[in-house]
Amino acid sequence: xxxxxxxxxxxxxxxxxxxxxxxxxxxxxxxxxxxxxxxxxxxxxxxxxxxxxxxxxxxxxxxxxxxxxxxxxxxxxxxxxxxxxxxxxxxxxxxxxxxxxxxxxxxxxxxxxxxxxxxxxxxxxxxxxxxxxxxxxxxxxxxxxxxxxxxxxxxxxxxxxxxxxxxxxxxxxxxxxxxxxxxxxxxxxxxxxxxxxxxxxxxxxxxxxxxxxxxxxxxx
Amino acid sequence: xxxxxxxxxxxxxxxxxxxxxxxxxxxxxxxxxxxxxxxxxxxxxxxxxxxxxxxxxxxxxxxxxxxxxxxxxxxxxxxxxxxxxxxxxxxxxxxxxxxxxxxxxxxxxxxxxxxxxxxxxxxxxxxxxxxxxxxxxxxxxxxxxxxxxxxxxxxxxxxxxxxxxxxxxxxxxxxxxxxxxxxxxxxxxxxxxxxxxxxxxxxxxxxxxxxxxxxxxxxx
DNA sequence: GTCTATATGGTGATAGAC
DNA sequence: GTCTATCACCATATAGAC
Numbered sequence: 001x002x003x004x005x006x007x008x009x010x011x012x013x014x015x016x017x018x019x020x021x022x023x024x025x026x027x028x029x030x031x032x033x034x035x036x037x038x039x040x041x042x043x044x045x046x047x048x049x050x051x052x053x054x055x056x057x058x059x060x061x062x063x064x065x066x067x068x069x070x071x072x073x074x075x076x077x078x079x080x081x082x083x084x085x086x087x088x089x090x091x092x093x094x095x096x097x098x099x100x101x102x103x104x105x106x107x108x109x110x111x112x113x114x115x116x117x118x119x120x121x122x123x124x125x126x127x128x129x130x131x132x133x134x135x136x137x138x139x140x141x142x143x144x145x146x147x148x149x150x151x152x153x154x155x156x157x158x159x160x161x162x163x164x165x166x167x168x169x170x171x172x173x174x175x176x177x178x179x180x181x182x183x184x185x186x187x188x189x190x191x192x193x194x195x196x197x198x199x200x201x202x203x204x205x206x207x208x209x210x211x212x213x214x215x216x217x218x219x220x
Numbered sequence: 221x222x223x224x225x226x227x228x229x230x231x232x233x234x235x236x237x238x239x240x241x242x243x244x245x246x247x248x249x250x251x252x253x254x255x256x257x258x259x260x261x262x263x264x265x266x267x268x269x270x271x272x273x274x275x276x277x278x279x280x281x282x283x284x285x286x287x288x289x290x291x292x293x294x295x296x297x298x299x300x301x302x303x304x305x306x307x308x309x310x311x312x313x314x315x316x317x318x319x320x321x322x323x324x325x326x327x328x329x330x331x332x333x334x335x336x337x338x339x340x341x342x343x344x345x346x347x348x349x350x351x352x353x354x355x356x357x358x359x360x361x362x363x364x365x366x367x368x369x370x371x372x373x374x375x376x377x378x379x380x381x382x383x384x385x386x387x388x389x390x391x392x393x394x395x396x397x398x399x400x401x402x403x404x405x406x407x408x409x410x411x412x413x414x415x416x417x418x419x420x421x422x423x424x425x426x427x428x429x430x431x432x433x434x435x436x437x438x439x440x
Numbered sequence: 441g442t443c444t445a446t447a448t449g450g451t452g453a454t455a456g457a458c
Numbered sequence: 459g460t461c462t463a464t465c466a467c468c469a470t471a472t473a474g475a476c
């Protein structure tokens with residue numbers, strides 16, 4: 001369920017990477033995340049990334065061969081974190097408890113890694129051509145497995161018979177909105193940034209509406 | 221509540237535009253929408269737009285002076301349509317009726333104008349620097365007015381005391397998700413595109429969960 | 441392993457012929 | 459009003475010195 005790490009991410013010999021390499025690669029990926037989140041793939045220049053990483057431009061090509069390789073490396077870094085929260089949901093959980101926890105975790109993730117969420121969003125919005133490999137048959141299978149958890153809760157009479165697929169989209173859409181559209185949210189609410197408290201209030205509201213809307217008994 | 225139309229959108233004399241001009245400008249804006257939605261502002265080249273519009277590249281500069289002017293023209297075209305649906309909500313409406321109608325309208329808009337939604341999304345995600353003028357004090361005032369409608373419904377005991385501001389974000393986020401993340405939705409569900417029927421099912425699910433979640437009596 | 445210097449092609453924009 | 463020809467610049471990428 002992760003993007004395959006491209007061959008050129010390994011050191012030329014195939015041995016584990018050295019200290020300098022690790023440090024430099026990390027600095028480059030960090031800088032690239034900032035730039036890709038703000039300008040997308042095509043809109044980002046290797047030069048800007050190099051300046052931000054405080055490394056010669058040619059080094060980026062040394063570590064990642066080309067721009068696409070760097071972009072894929074950034075994306076795979078992100079996606080590894082991404083689905084893990086959603087994997088925590090299990091048939092045996094209490095729906096109210098599990099969903100509340102999921103929403104809080106996802107919102108906290110949105111608060112701490114807004115750029116990760118934004119890069120993923122921009123990639124999908126612009127057609128997701130770099131993710132075709134990721135959005136494979138495996139991914140569909142994984143998604144069906146996740147939807148099956150909700151179906152099991154429905155069959156057990158623990159929640160209303162809503163469509164599990166659309167419920168997942170509601171969960172994803174409503175939580176990611178706080179990372180991706182933070183600029184708009186700040187503007188209309190007159191804030192300069194979303195605080196931890198803002199996000200907790202948002203979580204509480206989402207939990208109230210979604211749980212009640214699905215006929216789920218709230219967690220105690 | 222609309223972006224000011226730049227002076228250069230008027231013909232040089234200030235008179236209404238001629239037929240050829242109107243036709244060419246429309247073709248350019250249409251082509252620009254496609255490209256900006258796929259590659260963002262920086263990632264889009266005037267050349268690509270010109271090729272898609274089947275016009276000489278220099279014509280774009282003739283009609284819109286520069287790239288930013290064209291982008292703003294596209295954005296203002298979009299935003300005019302955008303808020304109009306949300307303005308329809310009024311204190312005197314029945315909440316169940318009005319919200320159901322709003323969700324359906326918004327989803328139908330997402331289905332018919334996915335690119336519009338995506339350009340707006342990418343602009344906001346990447347910082348919204350071109351929208352600072354639009355996200356003005358006026359916009360905050362307008363937003364507060366919209367939130368007040370929900371507050372009035374709450375005060376009248378027609379719905380639960382949820383936070384109106386977060387409810388608006390839930391409405392925006394959950395409906396736009398179907399336009400912006402259509403690629404991901406199609407991949408996980410194994411569809412090639414979202415049909416009218418898909419969107420109606422999605423609307424029904426959203427309406428069920430959100431109305432019930434807010435303690436609103438469903439429309440008859 | 442690292443970085444300077446450079447090749448090659450695409451970018452936004454414009455001058456000036458029609 | 460419209461479009462051809464061209465500018466100055468910046469993009470990605472690489473060759474080769476250290």
